[in-house]
Amino acid sequence: MRQSAQGSAETGTPEVWTAAVPRVPQQPAAADVDRERWGPTRAGGGERAGSAERGDDASGATRGEHTHSEPPIPRPRPVQRASVRGQILAALRKALVAGELAPGEVYSAPALGERFGVSATPVREAMQQLALEGAVEVVPNRGFRVIERGTRELAELAEVRALIEVPVVLRLARTVPVERWAQLRPLAEATVRAASSGCRATYAESDRAFHRGLLSLSGNEQLVQVADDLHRRAQWPLVGAPASRGRTALLADAAEHAALLDALIARDLEVVRGLVGEHFTSAP
Structure with missing residues (x-):
């Protein structure tokens, strides 16, 4: 899906994908939003024209005062740039997992913005969020470099995840009713379908959804958020590793979800302990 790693002669920035991420729809101007939501009486002089047609007090209308013949009109909601930033952040996260943003490479916000069809501002904001998450680092006057990760960091993340999740799952195995498991x-079956696609990014989303559903039974939202952040970090590709270990590895990981549910329903704590501990070290 990635076009080239050669970069642009004009920007010095590596080329990135085009087909994997849909372009963000252009946001309408504020005046267009007004016209679309309120009709011509909200745009420019149309308000005065509308008042004349209704026979309202012209002087009150031109001053923006409410008259007795019309109710107050609520202010329209402004266009939210945060929604664009959120779309870009999700797309960048997906590109990281898929290996389309290569470890060690530097990417500029203007070049990425051009690819997404947006300005550099939401891209820069999304990249700054990824910097806080440890996925990229800021390179002054150049852009953002994707962090190069090795097997040691991945092993450390697996250890921390196991320390958090294994005791919680074992506790839940003793207390959660069978019907809740x-x-x-459906979440476990969704991971199998995602694994069958062979797309690492698609599987990553469904994998985290299953683990969030599992841990949410604890009722501890802080735990769910911390575990999900660690899980996301563990999904970033390693330096020199292929973008995906292949469909076989993904299917094997997904099969462990179904096996874990079977053990939890049967309340077989030994099998649960073995499956949960193994799951972190074998995750693709």
Whole structure:
């Protein structure tokens, strides 16, 4: 999906994908939003024209005062740039997992913005969020470099995840009713379908959704958020590793979800302990 790693002669920035990420729709101007939501009486002089047609007090209308013949009009909501930033952040996260943003490479916000069809500002804001998460680092006057990660960091993340999740799952295995575990079956089946696609980024999303559903039964939202952040970090590709270990590895990981649910429903704590501990070290 990535076009080239040669970069642009004009920007010195590596080329990135085009097909993997849809272009963000252009946001309408504020005046267009007004016209679309309120009709011509909200745009320019149309308000005065509308008042004349209704026979309202012209002087009150031109001053923006409410008259007895019309109710107050609520202010329209402004266009939210945060929604664009959120779309860009999600797309960049997906590109990281898929290996389309290569470890060690530097990417500029203007070049990425051109690819997404947006200005550099939401891209820069999204990249700054990724910097806080440890996915990229700021390179002054150049852009953002994707962090190069090795096997040691991945092993450390697996250890921390196991320290958090294994005791929680074992505790839940003793207390959660069988029917609650059965409700997680659709999430487990979704991971199998995602694994069958062979797309690492698609599988990463469904994998985290299953683990969030599992841990959410604890009722501890802080735990769910911390574990999800660690899980996301563990999904970033390693330096020199292929973008994906392949469909076989993904299917093997997904199969462990179904096996874990079977053990939880059967309340087989030994099998649960073994599956949960193994799951972190074998995750693709």
